[in-house]
Each structure stands twice: as structure tokens, then as C-alpha cells.
Amino acid sequence: xxxxxxxxxxxxxxxxxxxxxxxxxxxxxxxxxxxxxx
Amino acid sequence: xxxxxxxxxxxxxxxxxxxxxxxxxxxxxxxxxxxxxxxxxxxxxxxxxxxxxxxxxxxxxxxxxxxxxxxxxxxxxxxxxxxxxxxxxxxxxxxxxxxxxxxxxxxxxxxxxxxxxxxxxxxxxxxxxxxxxxxxxxxxxxxxxxxxxxxxxxxxxxxxxxxxxxxxxxxxxxxxxxxxxxxxxxxxxxxxxxxxxxxxxxxxxxxxxxxxxxxxxxxxxxxxxxxxxxxxxxxxxxxxxxxxxxxxxxxxxxxxxxxxxxxxxxxxxxxxxxxxxxxxxxxxxxxxxxxxxxxxxxxxxxxxxxxxxxxxxxxxxxxxxxxxxxxxxxxxxxxxxxxxxxxxxxxxxxxxxxxxxxxxxxxxxxxxxxxxxxxxxxxxxxxxxxxxxxxxxxxxxxxxxxxxxxxxxxxxxxxxxxxxxxxxxxxxxxxxxxxxxxxxxxxxxxxxxxxxxxxxxxxxxxxxxxxxxxxxxxxxxxxxxxxxxxxxxxxxxxxxxxxxxxxxxxxxxxxxxxxxxxxxxxx
Numbered sequence: 001x002x003x004x005x006x007x008x009x010x011x012x013x014x015x016x017x018x019x020x021x022x023x024x025x026x027x028x029x030x031x032x033x034x035x036x037x038x
Numbered sequence: 039x040x041x042x043x044x045x046x047x048x049x050x051x052x053x054x055x056x057x058x059x060x061x062x063x064x065x066x067x068x069x070x071x072x073x074x075x076x077x078x079x080x081x082x083x084x085x086x087x088x089x090x091x092x093x094x095x096x097x098x099x100x101x102x103x104x105x106x107x108x109x110x111x112x113x114x115x116x117x118x119x120x121x122x123x124x125x126x127x128x129x130x131x132x133x134x135x136x137x138x139x140x141x142x143x144x145x146x147x148x149x150x151x152x153x154x155x156x157x158x159x160x161x162x163x164x165x166x167x168x169x170x171x172x173x174x175x176x177x178x179x180x181x182x183x184x185x186x187x188x189x190x191x192x193x194x195x196x197x198x199x200x201x202x203x204x205x206x207x208x209x210x211x212x213x214x215x216x217x218x219x220x221x222x223x224x225x226x227x228x229x230x231x232x233x234x235x236x237x238x239x240x241x242x243x244x245x246x247x248x249x250x251x252x253x254x255x256x257x258x259x260x261x262x263x264x265x266x267x268x269x270x271x272x273x274x275x276x277x278x279x280x281x282x283x284x285x286x287x288x289x290x291x292x293x294x295x296x297x298x299x300x301x302x303x304x305x306x307x308x309x310x311x312x313x314x315x316x317x318x319x320x321x322x323x324x325x326x327x328x329x330x331x332x333x334x335x336x337x338x339x340x341x342x343x344x345x346x347x348x349x350x351x352x353x354x355x356x357x358x359x360x361x362x363x364x365x366x367x368x369x370x371x372x373x374x375x376x377x378x379x380x381x382x383x384x385x386x387x388x389x390x391x392x393x394x395x396x397x398x399x400x401x402x403x404x405x406x407x408x409x410x411x412x413x414x415x416x417x418x419x420x421x422x423x424x425x426x427x428x429x430x431x432x433x434x435x436x437x438x439x440x441x442x443x444x445x446x447x448x449x450x451x452x453x454x455x456x457x458x459x460x461x462x463x464x465x466x467x468x469x470x471x472x473x474x475x476x477x478x479x480x481x482x483x484x485x486x487x488x489x490x491x492x493x494x495x496x497x498x499x500x501x502x503x504x505x506x507x508x509x510x511x512x513x514x515x516x517x518x519x520x521x522x523x524x525x526x527x528x529x530x531x532x533x534x535x536x537x538x539x540x541x542x543x544x545x546x547x548x549x550x551x552x553x554x555x556x557x558x559x560x561x
Contacts, residue, residue, distance in 0.1 A: 002248060002249050002252050003251070003252030003253030003254075003255070003256055003275070004252050004275040004276075005256050005273045005275040005276040006273065006275060006276030006277055008112075008276070008277045009111045009112065009114060009275055009277065012111075012112075012114035012115045012117070013114055013335075015118045015122075016114060016117040016121060016331055016335050017331065017335075019118065019121040019122050019125075019327060019331075020121055020327045020328045020330070020331035020335075021327075022126070022327070023121065023323045023324055023327020023328065024328055025324075026126075026130075026320070026323050026324065026327075027082075027320060027322070027323045027325070027327075028324055030320035030321055030323075031321060
């Protein structure tokens with residue numbers, strides 16, 4: 001796929017991008033959360 | 039060749055912006071809390087960018103980018119761990135608890151957090167001593183990386199480059215403390231983000247697109263150097279053979295060693311003590327994750343692809359074109375393949391990456407010396423801004439002196455070593471400190487000692503990469519390592535971290551089995 005020999009490398013790319021998107025969504029979902037101070 | 043006037047003007051603007059932000063930090067630094075934990079009022083964007091910029095040093099881009107040119111795209115698994123462990127787990131599992139407990143206990147440094155949480159002076163000064171022994175080596179490696187870059191780019195004398203780089207960074211750390219560090223980190227982080235995005239786009243454009251670039255890289259498999267083929271690497275777009283020496287190096291040292299080690303790094307943990315509130319940490323995740331993808335993900339993609347460019351243009355692999363020095367691959371590629379203006383931008387990216395990491399390390403070492411150790415020596419509990427500043431100056435002098443005598447090819451290795459030690463010594467203990475309702479000091483002390491000691495022994499006597507460089511095993515026993523394959527390619531982290539964890543678990547179980555009034559349960 002995409003000229004890459006090993007599916008493990010493709011999986012690595014997919015996970016990297018997926019986790020970065022998950023980080024973005026997580027922060028976005030918490031944008032209106034209550035402020036807590038410990 | 040880059041126009042000298044354009045280069046000098048861009049560098050001057052960058053340095054001016056850095057010093058201006060450093061001055062802002064100085065103006066906002068009134069008390070010890072401001073100096074040590076940025077007044078505990080840092081917002082989410084500054085937190086996310088500062089964390090990312092501190093995490094990513096020149097080593098991650100140049101050192102590990104060069105390694106990716108050698109070992110191939112398998113390094114992308116380090117990006118997976120960087121984001122999964124270094125952001126998601128670090129912020130959500132560790133960060134929020136670190137801030138909450140640190141705030142409640144009034145902790146101002148990483149050793150202080152452990153000392154207060156375990157109600158144990160030993161935990162504070164033992165952690166402090168470990169930081170003051172290991173961190174100057176890591177710091178020296180970063181200074182060397184920055185100095186080499188300045189030396190080759192500006193054609194300045196190496197020693198002058200080294201001293202100038204350290205002094206400029208030291209100026210705003212000493213005067214402005216963590217507020218100055220985090221303000222400058224954020225600006226440097228934005229610059230790094232722009233530069234790495236451009237690098238990715240320009241690389242794929244020059245190679246004819248994403249699929250064409252990777253296909254060309256796959257077609258270069260027969261050109262992989264013999265020593266890599268013999269070590270188990272047969273394609274730059276595939277993982278090495280499972281169980282081969284390169285597989286062990288890639289998976290245990292590079293991916294796991296660095297990927298896991300990030301969780302318990304003192305200079306990163308202290309970021310969470312600075313967060314304004316829990317919401318700031320949550321929101322910083324959305325900055326940190328994409329930031330790390332664009333840093334390490336791009337470095338580990340462009341690194342291998344440099345082989346295609348060098349093969350098309352010089353008939354050599356990247357490693358051969360760079361004179362068999364992995365640290366030269368990325369700078370050579372930028373200078374040879376990229377447009378003139380981008381060379382200027384990328385050089386500033388590298389300067390920003392080096393300065394952002396160096397400033398945080400200077401600050402962590404300084405506060406460790408000027409507070410964590412000083413409070414035990416002087417029997418003084420209240421943190422002092424002036425003493426922390428003096429501690430910072432002292433540790434900067436030590437690190438610069440080390441940088442002047444250490445070899446220049448140690449950047450990536452020193453980074454992996456530092457992260458491995460942090461994971462073995464601090465990770466089980468930190469997890470226990472954050473997630474136990476009433477943590478016991480004795481199991482934590484044992485775990486700290488066993489983790490650090492096992493990491494040290496494996497590094498000095500078994501793991502060839504470090505043992506050969508250190509030479510202690512050879513001097514004592516007449517051989518480079520005491521054990522052969524496959525043990526000599528297994529990273530010390532793979533041994534030290536489980537040992538430290540088992541020690542902690544057994545210690546806790548023993549303490550719980552003991553009568554409640556025994557010394558073991560109370561220590």
C-alpha cells in the first residue's frame with residue numbers, strides 16, 4: 001500500500017495519525033469542561 | 039549557498055524574539071513559585087507547545103531522523119509511542135494526577151513531588167542526585183548538537199559556538215525562570231511546526247508524491263548496506279527480521295527505550311505542576327498530539343526518503359553520502375535538496391529545538407541543585423529564587439564543561455540512555471506515588487535503587503552500544519561485554535524497568551503482609 005512493503009509500517013502510520021486525531025478530539029471535547037483546581 | 043545577509047537577519051529576528059520573551063518572563067517572575075513552577079498559572083496552548091518543544095530536541099530531528107535514514111520507516115513506531123505514551127498517557131493518566139497532588143502538597147520540582155508524596159527526604163535527595171548525575175550528560179549532548187549545527191552553519195569556531203549557544207540560553211533561564219522558558223518554548227514550538235510541515239511537503243514534492251516516494255524507497259532495497267542486510271534489514275519500508283540484531287536495537291532501544299522513557303522525565307513532569315487547572319491539561323492534549331506527529335512523524339518519514347534523493351542525485355545512499363555519519367544526513371539533505379529560503383527556516387527550527395530542550399534541562403538541573411539538594415544541606419525548607427538561580431548557574435557551568443570534553447557522536451545515544459534511566463528509576467515509583475492512596479516509602483526506595491542500579495549494570499557490562507563506548511567492562515574484565523547475543527543488543531530498559539516494577543510490587547505486598555505497626559509498613 002502506498003508503495004510501502006510491510007503492512008506493519010502502514011499500521012504504524014495509521015496509528016500515529018489516528019492517535020494524533022484522537023488527541024485533537026479529546027482536547028476539543030474538553031473545551032467547555034468545568035475548571036477544577038485539584 | 040545561502041545568502042549570508044538573509045541568514046543573519048532571520049537569526050537576529052529569532053534571537054530578538056527569544057530575548058524579548060525571556061524579558062517578559064523575567065518581568066513576571068517575582069517569587070520562588072514563579073521561578074520554579076511558573077506561578078502555577080500556565081494556559082493550555084503554552085503548556086502543550088512547551089511540553090512538545092521540550093520533548094523534541096535537535097536529537098529527535100537530526101539524530102533520530104538520521105537513524106531513520108539508516109534503519110528505515112520502522113521508526114514510525116516510535117511516533118506511535120511518542121503520541122500514545124508521551125501525550126495521551128502522559129497528560130491524561132500522569133499529568134492530571136501530578137498537577138492535583140503536586141498542587142495539594144505544594145511541590146515545586148519532580149524530586150520535591152516524590153519526597154513530599156512519600157514523606158521521605160531520601161526520595162527527594164536520591165532522585166535529585168540521580169538527576170544531577172545523569173542530566174548533565176544528556177544536557178551536554180544537546181549542547182554538542184546545537185554547537186555542531188552553529189559551527190557548520192555559521193562557520194564559527196566550535197568552542198565559540200558551544201559557549202555562545204549555552205550562554206544565550208542560560209541568560210533567559212537564569213533571569214526569567216520557568217515562565218521565560220515556557221514563553222520561549224511556545225514561540226520555538228510554532229517555528230518548529232511550520233518548519234517541519236514545510237519539510238514534509240517539499241520532500242514529497244521533490245520525489246514526485248507520496249506513493250512515488252515510498253515506491254522509489256522500496257525499490258532501493260538492493261542498495262541497503264551489507265552490514266544492515268546482515269543485521270536483518272532488507273527494506274527501508276519494512277520492519278527488520280524479527281529477533282535480528284537490528285530488530286532488537288530498533289524495538290528495544292529506539293522505540294521502547296525512548297517511547298516509554300518519556301513518561302517519567304523530570305523536565306516534562308514539572309510542566310504539569312505549572313498548569314493553571316485540570317482543563318488546561320485536557321486541552322493541551324489537542325496541541326501536544328498533532329505537534330509530536332509533525333515532529334517525529336515527519337523526521338522518521340523524511341529520514342528514510344533522503345535515501346531516494348541522494349540515490350537519484352549522487353548515486354549513493356544517504357549514509358554513504360553523509361560520510362557514514364548518521365548525524366550529518368539531515369543537515370546535508372537540507373543543504374543539498376531544499377530551496378535557499380527553507381534552509382534558513384530549517385536552521386532556525388533546529389536552533390529552536392535545541393534551545394527549547396536545553397532551557398528546560400538547565401532549569402530542571404538548577405532547581406534540583408538550588409532547592410532539592412540545598413534544602414537538605416542548608417536545612418532550609420522554603421524555596422528561594424536566588425538560590426535556585428545560583429543552582430542553575432552552577433549546573434550550566436558543569437554541563438558546558440562536560441560538553442567540551444564529550445565526543446560529538448553521542449547525541450542520539452545519550453538521549454536514549456537518559457530516557458532509559460528515567461524510566462527504570464522513576465516510572466514505577468511515580469506511578470505508585472500518583473495512584474496509591476497511602477504510598478509506602480520503603481518499597482519506593484527499593485524500586486528506585488534497583489531500577490537505577492540494574493539499568494547502570496546492564497549499560498556498563500552487557501549492552502554493547504554503551505559498554506563499548508564506556509570501556510569499563512573491557513578495563514575490568516578484558517572483554518567488551520560480559521554476555522553475548524542476544525543479551526548484548528537488548529536495551530537496559532527492558533531489564534531495569536521490569537526489575538524495578540517487581541521490586542515495588544513485592545515490597546508493597548510484603549509491607550501489607552507485615553503487621554501495621556511494623557517499621558516496614560511505616561517507613
